[in-house]
Amino acid sequence: MKQLKNSLAWYPLVVAIALTGGIWIGIKFGSNNYSTDGERKLAEVLDLIKDEYVDEVDIDSLLERTFPNLLSNLDPHSTYIPAKELLAVNEDLEGSFSGIGISFTMLTDTVTVNEVIPGGPSEKIGLMAGDRIMTINDSAVAGMNIPNTEIKKMLRGEKGTKVKLGIKRNNTKKTLSFEVTRGDIPVNSVDAAYMIDDTTGYIKVNKFGRTTRDEFLTGLVKLKAQGADRYIVDLRGNTGGFLEMAIYMANEFLPANAPIVFTRGREEMEDAKVFSDGTGSFQNDELVVLLDEYSASASEIFAGAMQDNDRALIVGRRSFGKGLVQRQTTLPDSSAIRLTVSRYYTPSGRCIQKDYQLGNRNAYEKEIVDRYEHGEFYNSDSIKFNEELQFTTLTGRTVYGGGGIMPDVFVPNDTSGVTNYYINVINAGLLQKFAFEYSDRNRETLSSAKDLKQLLAKLPDNEELLMLFVNYASRNGIPARWYYINISQDLIVNFLKALIASDILGREYYYQVANTDDVTVLKALTELNSGHASVPISPAEKPVE
Known part of the structure; x- marks a missing residue:
């Protein structure tokens, strides 16, 4: 996949370097070598606080509280991650973490095992679903109102380390003792891959993590072996992840030299374009992609590539609208900055980033609620796109930039039975x-x-x-x-x-x-059975309910 690899170029974190470099020089060395008046002012303010404030101040702690506010005045997706949170934030996308291999529920303030991961450390020593964890390393956890996050910290740890558990089991009154050696635990990004009928494979992708490409391809191959020649890829609720995973997924369905995505950063002389390499194994299979208002970022890259190439039918509701690409840089103290370094564009040339005001993240996050209140979840006519942001797909259908990806077939939010x-x-x-x-x-x-x-x-x-x-x-x-x-x-x-x-x-x-x-899944099956996913949609056809 030389085309894919060469196209996944990232951009320098100029802003991050300027911020951390200026602050570091100002605090540690008191240098006057600043590139802007703002940097000089920041260093002087910090010096004044350090030397003259009425109480002694921990400057590092003050900066730790300041960084999130500083980045909040950029776009809505640039963010600061404290060192103590970085590991947990990264684990969700990296594909594995080190732990004991269970999922649990806090049932009546007791840690209750609801799944033992096959092949994991807990299964090997005999833990069972339904077990109650009473103690962890001889410390009581049952009935102690300990938050889930703290229980996770107690159970997770370095690979090879041990954790002692006191277990209550339904078939005995005695507390059982187990010692578990922590090991690598996979974090799956594909929740389901099964045959929904004799010829249709359904695959649910919950995130775009480090292992998504392998999991997705494994699921597709399994379904193909079971007789699938058409697929429903469910990206509802998938808020994104690694851009390259969306590219690899799209490559499986596209012929050679089809555009997938291109990105543009501040310093780029020309766009970084990504094209398919023709090695995909599912280029001729029918495809439906499911979206909703929480499908974002990498989900929109995949769906946009399929829609703009007229390769798949998009079914559901308008996606979130995130067209910004972040790069994460780890700082010297093991904290990190995720800084927006470029915008991405779908093959037709549209950026689907929804509007935002600098420094006003509340309004940005509330936009989904605004959609609901305006009736968009129930009627496609409530959706208003900017007529100046019109683009065309491969066959000349009109699509719009800004505000997410509008599905080809709109499915309203199902409220039947909701009381x-x-x-x-x-x-x-x-x-x-x-x-x-x-x-x-x-x-x-x-x-x-x-x-x-x-x-x-x-x-x-x-x-x-x-x-x-x-x-x-x-x-x-x-x-x-x-x-x-x-x-x-x-x-x-x-x-x-x-x-x-x-x-x-x-x-x-x-x-x-x-x-x-599920009305959206059932609608996808109806469209597949009617043949709408096997041929490009007529340019005159509008989204239907």
Whole structure:
């Protein structure tokens, strides 16, 4: 992929160097060699505070609190990451971290294991889903109101180090003792890859991390072997990650020399352009890409490449609108700056970055709420694009820059079955808690299921499952209101089944159940069955509801 590798050029962090260099020189050496009046003023202010302020001040601590505000006056995506937070921030995208290999829930203020990662350290020493962690290294954690983030810190650590756990298990009153040697734990970016019908593969990508390319290709190959010749790539809720991973994904579906993306920084004499190299294994397969208002950055790069090349049908709602590229630089104290160094443009030449005002991040973050209040989630006619930012795809269809990517087929937010009762139980987390407790009580029986069909057959019928939940909710402060419950019953029951399937069989099975009544997924299947994803859309065709 020489074309791809040569095109992934990044840009110098001129601003970051100027900031840190100026501050470092001013504080440490008192030099007058400043490039701007602003740098000289900053150094003088810091000197005055250090030497003359009424109380002694920790200048490093003061600067630590100042950096976030300083960067907040740039664009909405440039940010400062303190050293103590950097490891956790990076782990989500790097593909692995060192820990004991479980996922857990804080159930009634007790750390409860809801999944033991296959092949991980905890599985090897015999931890089981449903185990309650009472102590960590002989320190009590049950009933201590310890936040999730602190529990994670206690369980994670350097590879090869040991952590001692005191475990309560349902089949014994005795507290069991386990010593786990921490190891590398994968962070998956593909949540699901399964056959949604005889010829359609569904693949859910939750982020663009270091391992996304390999996970995505593995999923596609698996689905191809199971008979898939068309695919639904679900990027809803995917806020982005590494740009190059989106490029590699796009390359799988495009013929040689198709434009994927180009970037432009302040110092660039010409654009850094990326083209496909023709090695993709899925160039002739039908493709639908799902987006929503939380699909951002790398998700929009992939979707934009597919849309502008008329390679896929985009289904869902308008994406977030992030067209800025950040580069992360680690500073001498192990903190980091993520600084916007360029803008990216889709193959048609559009930058889909939505408007923002410098220094006003609140308005930028509230823009999604504004869309909701303006009715955009329910009606495509509420979406207004700048007519001056018109571009054309490969076949001459009109697309717009600024404000995200508009899908070819608009699917309104599904509110059928949503009532005050449903909102109340969701906000209280009762659906998740009930599903986990039900799974935990019946784990031995449910775990004997070899597949989803067998698992669902072991569950109570819909009416009984609904009644069990309603009684549970009543005991936990949400009284039964049957007028609303009857309206929401299908939504509640399907969600419960999806959660139980996830608890017993794994995360992929959540989607296998949930997608059976997901209107966006069902719309994608309808479009595939009608042949709309196999040929370019007519230039005159508008997004439909």
